[in-house]
Amino acid sequence: MTQELQPVDITAVDTTTAEWVAFPIPELGVDLELIPLIADPDTGMQVFKTVYRAGFTNVWHTHPCAHGFYVLEGTLRTHQGDYGPGSFVWFPEGGIMQHGATDDGDCTFLFITNKPFGIHYPGKS
Incomplete structure (x- = not known):
C-alpha cells in the first residue's frame, strides 16, 4: 500500500510591504523594529527581519538560545569585528556578547x- 504525498503549505512573506513592529527592550529603553517571518511551535525557532539603527549597540548580554544574523544591508558591529552585507554571523547559546550597527x-x-x-543583561533588572 502506498501513501499519496500531499503538497505542503508554505509560508511566504513579502518583507518589502510587511508592517514593521516594535520589539521593546525595557532594560535599554529602546524599541527595535522587526518583521516576524516564521516561528516554529515545535522547536521555538524564530526568524525575523530586523534593523539596528545607526549607532545602536545591544550592550553586553546573554541569550538562552543560539542565534544568527544574515546581514542584508549595512554593517553588523560585534565584540569580535564588523560584518557587511552577505555575512552570516552565528552566536552560540549562553555566552556574553554585544552587537549593533556602526555609527555611519x-x-x-x-x-x-x-x-x-x-x-538577559547582567546587572540589569
Missing part, C-alpha cells in the same frame, strides 16, 4: 534563533 548607517538583517528567544 543602519544595519538590516535576518535574525534566526534555534529555540525560543530570551535576553
Whole structure:
C-alpha cells in the first residue's frame, strides 16, 4: 500500500510591504523594529527581519538560545569585528556578547534563533 504525498503549505512573506513592529527592550529603553517571518511551535525557532539603527549597540548580554544574523544591508558591529552585507554571523547559546550597527548607517538583517528567544543583561533588572 502506498501513501499519496500531499503538497505542503508554505509560508511566504513579502518583507518589502510587511508592517514593521516594535520589539521593546525595557532594560535599554529602546524599541527595535522587526518583521516576524516564521516561528516554529515545535522547536521555538524564530526568524525575523530586523534593523539596528545607526549607532545602536545591544550592550553586553546573554541569550538562552543560539542565534544568527544574515546581514542584508549595512554593517553588523560585534565584540569580535564588523560584518557587511552577505555575512552570516552565528552566536552560540549562553555566552556574553554585544552587537549593533556602526555609527555611519543602519544595519538590516535576518535574525534566526534555534529555540525560543530570551535576553538577559547582567546587572540589569
